[in-house]
Amino acid sequence: MIAGPAVERSVAGLRARVAGWRRTGARIGFVPTMGALHEGHLELVRAAFRACDRAVVSIFVNPTQFGPREDFESYPRREAHDIAALADAGADLAFIPTVAEMYPAGFATAVSVDERLTDCLCGAARPTHFRGVATVVTKLLLQCLPDEAWFGEKDFQQLQVIRRLAVDLDIPAAIRGLPTVRAADGVALSSRNANLAAGDRARAPALVETLRMVAARVADGEPVPAALAAGRKRLADARFDRIDYLEIREEDGLAPVAERPAT
Numbered sequence: 001m002i003a004g005p006a007v008e009r010s011v012a013g014l015r016a017r018v019a020g021w022r023r024t025g026a027r028i029g030f031v032p033t034m035g036a037l038h039e040g041h042l043e044l045v046r047a048a049f050r051a052c053d054r055a056v057v058s059i060f061v062n063p064t065q066f067g068p069r070e071d072f073e074s075y076p077r078r079e080a081h082d083i084a085a086l087a088d089a090g091a092d093l094a095f096i097p098t099v100a101e102m103y104p105a106g107f108a109t110a111v112s113v114d115e116r117l118t119d120c121l122c123g124a125a126r127p128t129h130f131r132g133v134a135t136v137v138t139k140l141l142l143q144c145l146p147d148e149a150w151f152g153e154k155d156f157q158q159l160q161v162i163r164r165l166a167v168d169l170d171i172p173a174a175i176r177g178l179p180t181v182r183a184a185d186g187v188a189l190s191s192r193n194a195n196l197a198a199g200d201r202a203r204a205p206a207l208v209e210t211l212r213m214v215a216a217r218v219a220d221g222e223p224v225p226a227a228l229a230a231g232r233k234r235l236a237d238a239r240f241d242r243i244d245y246l247e248i249r250e251e252d253g254l255a256p257v258a259e260r261p262a263t
């Protein structure tokens, strides 16, 4: 039988565990998650474990990053499954705080990252999302104080926001990104996929196929606006009725790429 990770639900408990490991000279790797863990999360845990001596995983469905009409209530929660998966992946500690532990009565602070990074792309349709993400990730990093923290490139804008805040707030943790883990049909693994209706899941591969098609057309020399128009048409043909965004942005700083970058 594989021993499970220790479970801590309080910040004090997390800090005591990490401090004990630090006294032995251990390097701490940290993977913040909202649970309903899948292979993408477990790759992050394995990477943290390869790079560090101890791997800590937080599981917290953070209410402040959900808008009023978003899916906070229906977001998948699978604590027993998650703890078993973390045992298999070799994680040392699961930090599973309550909402009251993270946001006690009187909580009145938010971390807000420059709008050039947070108002575009996902932030355009979800105006308060990145303030919630930045606030909770700052808290988690300060609670755990890891040497390295690992995030998926699937949420690329989120990764850039977190990189920015860690530098700007002098948080002494290296922020690491890992490539997106995909299902056999190319769809990015995501906890929310569990809530997709069968028809929506069946349509989902068209999304990654479109992204790959647009990238290939731009790489072949097609101007960015024409490649994006072809991408929008392909999504419409695949019955994506509302497109939040389809854009090409600079990796660093997320500025729009208006024309094909010089090759």
Ligand code: PAF
Pocket: 032, 033, 034, 035, 060, 062, 065, 133, 136, 137, 155, 158
């Ligand atoms: O990517 C996620 O799961 C969440 O946005 C994060 C980084 C754990 C913050 O709640």
